[in-house]
Amino acid sequence: MKNEVKGKTVSDTTKKTAAAKKATEGVAAAVKTAEKTAAKAADKAEKVVEKVVEKTEEAAAKTAAKAETAVKAAAKKAPAKKAVVKETVYLQYLGKEIDKDELVKQVKEIWTKELNNKAADIKDITLYLKPEENAAYYVVNGDVTGRIQL
Numbered sequence: 308m309k310n311e312v313k314g315k316t317v318s319d320t321t322k323k324t325a326a327a328k329k330a331t332e333g334v335a336a337a338v339k340t341a342e343k344t345a346a347k348a349a350d351k352a353e354k355v356v357e358k359v360v361e362k363t364e365e366a367a368a369k370t371a372a373k374a375e376t377a378v379k380a381a382a383k384k385a386p387a388k389k390a391v392v393k394e395t396v397y398l399q400y401l402g403k404e405i406d407k408d409e410l411v412k413q414v415k416e417i418w419t420k421e422l423n424n425k426a427a428d429i430k431d432i433t434l435y436l437k438p439e440e441n442a443a444y445y446v447v448n449g450d451v452t453g454r455i456q457l
Contacts, residue, residue, distance in 0.1 A: 400438040405457055410434055413455050414445045422451070 396407035414432055418424050428448075435444040436457075443455045 398436055398438065403438075403457065405436070405443070407434065410436075410443050410445075410455060414447065414453070417453060417455075418447055418451070 394407075398405040398407075411432055411434070414434070415426055415429065418429060419426050430448045433446040435446075437444065438457070441457045443457060444452065445455065446452050
């Protein structure tokens, strides 16, 4: 009489147990292989990240060096600030006092109101005072001329 457990023989059960053990060992080997592969992939990824960081740092250092050179060059080219001196000029003649700033103001008004130009378009104003003619002559931007009664 064979040993049976619910209709199965011991040898069938032993065979299935051995097959299950073999399958478990195969799965364990596959897990170890997967772990090794994952570890290698992680090492490769870490090396790639290190290279990217290294190249980024090099590029940042080069950019910083260029910026520093540009700042130094700009500092060398920047003109030194000149002291601002306030000037006041008055012409006193035959009991009259004529202020240079007032004459410049009148020239600007003529430029904008009578000649319909923009004040920002004025590059330079030259004044010629002729007290014997009771007049001031002006030249704006080297080509527009006129006369102001003193």
